Amino acid sequence: MPTDSVIEVAGVTKTFAGVKALDDVDFTLRRGEIHALVGENGAGKSTLIKVLTGIHTPDTGRIARNGRISTIYQEVNLVPLMSVAANLFLGREPRTRLGLIDRARRDAEATELLRGYGITADVSSPLGTLAVGEQQMVALARAVEADADVVIMDEPTSSLEPREVETLLEVVRTLHEQGIAIIYVSHRMDELYRICDTVTVLRDGVSVHSGPLKELPRIELVSLMLGRSVGEIQKHGTTAFGEDHHADAQPVLEALDLTSKPRINGVSVSIRPGEVVGLAGLLGSGRTETAKAIIGALPLDHGTVLVAGKPVPRTVKAATKAGISMLAEDRKTEGIIPNLSVRENIVLAALPRLSRFGITSRSKQDRIVDTFIKRLRIKVSSLEQKVAELSGGNQQKVLLARWLCTEPRILLLDEPTRGIDVGAKAEVQALIDELAREGLAVLLISSELDELLDGADRLIVLRDGEVAGELEGAQLTRDHVLKAIAAEVMDDADNH
C-alpha cells in the first residue's frame, strides 16, 4: 500500500443472491483528497461503502485501511428526541469526578464545537427541533469528532436547503484542510465540481472510470454514469420498443406546477392518450416525486392534476378512480403484498369491481386473472402461488396486471424494468409499447437512457426538482438529453 493512500481496495467482488453488486472493483483513496463516488441507483455505491466500512465482507478481493472511518448517511442517523449535545457525545460523555455525566461541560463543549459548523442552536434542545440541514451538520460533527481519518458522506445534501448546502461544503473544505480524506457521494454536478478532486464512477457494479474530476467534462461524466449497460451490447433500437405512437390531440393527463419543496418545484407534465412520455434525470432529480405527486401520494405545496380536463382530488383513492395508476419503484415495500397469492395481488385494486355487495366472486377473478397471466406471460405454477415466490420480473408483471385490471387511462411506470432479467425486461418494454398503442397514456421513468430514448415519444428532463428541458422528435438523442441533464447552473456563482 502506497504511503499516501488511506484506503486501498483491489479486485473486490460482492454477490447478493446471484447478482453481482460489485464486480472486480478497484478503489483508492489518497490522504487528504475529496473523492467523488458517483453512479445511478443500483450501481453499487452503497455496497462499496459497506465494504469499505466493514459492514459487508467481499467475496473476493483485498481491502487495506489505514485509519479510522466515519460515515454519515443520507438519512440522519441520530436520535431526534435526545438533545443535540447528548447526540453529539453519546457514548463518550464528559464526566464529573463522581463518574456522572457532566451536563454543563457537555453542553458547553457542544456549543463551542458546533459553532465551528455554523450551528448556533441551543444544544440542550431535542435534535428533532433542528432543521434537517443542521441535523446533518450535527451528524457530521459527531463523525469528525470521533477522530476519523476518513469521512464518508452518502448524499449529505439531498435534503438540504441551498444555504445549508453552502455551510456543509464550507465544513467539507475545512476538513479537507485538516488533512481528512473524504468520500463524497452525490448526484449534484455543481457540488461535485466545486469540491471534489477525484472521481470514481460505478455502473452496474463495475468501476467504469477513476481519475481527476476537473479534467472530465460534465457531459462525459453524466454519460459515464448513464452509459449503456455493460455486458449487454445494445445498439439503438435493440430495446423491445417499437416505433412512435399516434397520439390524440387532447391530453388526458395534465399535471400543472407540481411543487413539494425541496423535492420538486413547478413541474408540469401532460400526456395524450396513446403517448409515452419519459421522465429523464439523475437520481434525486425528482422523477419519483413527480409520479407520486400525480397519483396523490405526495403532499403538495401547490399544483393541480387534471384528468380529461377535470381536476382530481389529492388522494390516491380519487386518482385511482379517475383512472391514474402507478407502478411503484420499490416493488417490495410499495408493491407486492407478500403473503397473498398471485391472483389476490392482481385483483387487489379492482376488487370492488369484481364483487357484488362486497362478496368477492371467484369466477370473475379467475377469468380476469387468467386473461392477464396469459397476456403478460406471467410464469406461475398456479394462480394460488404466493407472489413472494416469483422472480422479480414476474412480480413486476403481476403489479402491472394489478393496474391493468382497473382499466386505467393513465399509467405511471417508475423504473418498470429495474432489477429484472434481460428477457423479462424486453417483454415488459414490449408490453408498454402495446399498451400505448391501445390508447393508454404512459409516463415512463427510467435511469436507463436507451430505454427512455427508445420507449418515449417525448422526454421531460428533470434537474434538481425542476424541468430542465423537453425533447421531442429529432431532439430525442443521447447528446441532447445528456446536455440537458448536465447543464451548468450558474445561480450560485451569480450570488457571489
Added chain:
Amino acid sequence: MTTLTAATRTKVLQRQGAAVALVLMVAVSWLVFPRFGSLDNVRDLALQGSFLAVIAIGMTFVIITGGIDLSVGSLYALGGVLAAWGSQYGFLVALALPLLVCGVIGLVNGLLIARTNMAPFIVTLASLLFARGLLLAITDEGANTYQIAPDSAFVELGRGTVAGFGYPVFIAAALAVLGGLILNRTTFGQNVFATGGAEQSAVLLGVPVAKTKIAVYTMSGTLAGLAGALTAAYLQSGVTVIGVGTELDAIAVVVIGGTLLTGGMGTVLGTVIGVGLIKVIQNVINQIGTLDSNYQSVVSGVFLLIVVVLQRILRR
C-alpha cells in the same frame, strides 16, 4: 439560575399537564375536605403512593426504551409472598429472595425480548401468567397466606417511621432520585433514551441496544419484587390476591407523567407526579364516600387517553 433553556421548557411542558393537575387537585381537596390536609392523611397518601412509585420507576425505564412490562403486577404479588415466606429465615432472606426471583423473571423477559425479537407485550403477558402461577404454587393454590412475625426486623422495614412517614416513602424517594440520576447522568441512561428514540440509529451509533433492553426489564422485575416485599412488610403478611391490574396503574402513572408511550422521552420526576395525582384522586374518591373506588381506574383510563392523544397530536 440562568434562563430556562428550550429543552427544559419542552420537558416542563411535557410534565406541566400532570403537575398542574396535581396542584389543582391538592388545592381543591384541601379546601373541600378538611381531613385531606391532615398530617395523618398526607402520611398515609405518601405511604400508599410509595409502593406504586417503586414499580412505576422501573416501568418508566422500560417504556422509555419503547417497551412495556405487563408482568409487574404479578411480580409485585409474588415478591410479597416470597418476602413473607422468607422472613422466617431472617431479614436478609426476606429482602433478597423476592428481589432475586423477580429480578430473574425480569431478566428472562429481557432476554426473550432482546434476543428473539418477540413483542414485549406478549412476552410480559406470558410472564404475568407465569408469575401468578408460581405464586399459587408456593401458596398451596392461594390458600396459604404466609404471616410475618410482628416482632421481626423485616416488619420494621414496612412499618417503621421517621417523622411519621413510613420507611417505604424514603426508600421510594431515594430510588426516584437514583433513577433520575441513572437516567440523565449515566451512559446507561443515555442508552435507554437512544434505544427507545430511534433503535436503528442507536445501533449505528454503537449503543448496546440488546443489553440495554435486558437491563431495563431486569430492573423492572427487581423493583416490582421490592415493592412486593415492602408491601408484605407493611401488611405483615404475603397477601396473595394483590397486584391484579397493578401493571395498568403503573403504566398509567408513567404515561400521565409525560413519558412517551412510544419511547425515547420521559422523566422519573414526571412518574412520581403521576403517582401523586392518581393517589390523590383515589384518596378524594375515598373521602367522598358515596363514590366507589372503581372511579379511580375510569379516571386513570381517561387521563391516559387524553395524554396519549395529546402526545400524538403534539408530535405531528
Added chain:
Amino acid sequence: MTLTTTRTRWLQDNGVYVAVVALLLFNALFTANFLTVGNFRTQLVQAAPVLIVALGMALVIGTEGVDLSVGAVMALAAAIIPLYLGAGPFMAILMALAVGLLSGAFNGFLVAKVGIQPIVATLALLVGGRGLALVIADGQLVQLHDPAFLALGTDDLLGIPISVLIAGLLALVVAAITNRTTFGRQLVAIGGNRRAATLAGLPVNRVLIGVYTICGVLAAISGVLATSRLAASDPADMGLLMELSAITAVVVGGTPLTGGKVRVLGTVMGVVLMQLVRATLIKHNLPDSIAQMIQAAIIVAAVYVARERR
C-alpha cells in the same frame, strides 16, 4: 437452512392441528371419562366465549394490530345487561352489543384516524373499561333471573348448546368475511403491506375502523353469553385476562402477529388446543398454578415459532 425454514413454516401452519390430535389421543388413552358426550359438551361450552373473542382478535391481528380491551368490553357488556333486562332480554342484548360496537369503533378511530399505535390505543379502554363497568354495576355482582336470557347459556338447539352453536356460526361468518368479501381481502392486504395497500387506493381507514368495530361487537357477544351462563352479571371478573387467552389462541393457531394473514380455522383450533391443555391438566389433578405456568410456556413457544424471520 432452507430445510429449517421449510420445517418452521410447516410447524407454523400445521403445528396446532398436530398438537390438538396428539392431546386428543393422549386423553383418549390416559384420561378416564374423556371420550364422553358430557365431557365434550363441557369443554365446548367453556371454550365458546374465548373463541368468539379470538375471532375478532384474529381479524385485528391480521391488520398488524392488537386489541387489548376485549376483556374490558366483555365486562362492560356484562354490566349493561341487568340495566335493560327489565325491557326484555332482546333489549338487554341489543344494548350490550351497542356498547361493544361503540367501544370497538372508538378503538378503530384512535388507530385509523388519530394514528395511535394499536397497543397504546386499546390500552386506555383496558385501563378504564372495567372500572367503568364496575361503576355502572355499582361494584356489585347481580344475579339474573330472566328465564329467556338464562336459556341462552343453558339450553340446547338441535342437541347443541346455544352458545357453542353461536360460536360455531360466528366462526363460519368470520371465515366467510375473511375469505370471500372485499372487506376481508382488503383487511389482509393492509396487514400485509400497508403502504402498498394505500398506493393501490384501498380504503385503509374504513377497513381498520371496521375491523376494530367487529372485534368490539364480538367481545360484547362473548360477554353476553358468558353472563348468561353464569346467571349473573359480574363485571369484576368477567373477561379478566381474556386479551391474553384470545391473543394466545390466535397466535397458536398460526396467525402471525406481524399481520397479513388471518387463519380462522387455525384460531378455532388454537382455542380448542388451549382448552384441551387446561382440561388435561385439570383432569390429571395438576393444580391451577402449574396449569398457568404451562400456558405461559406454550404462549412463549407459540410466539417464538410464529415470529417471522426476515
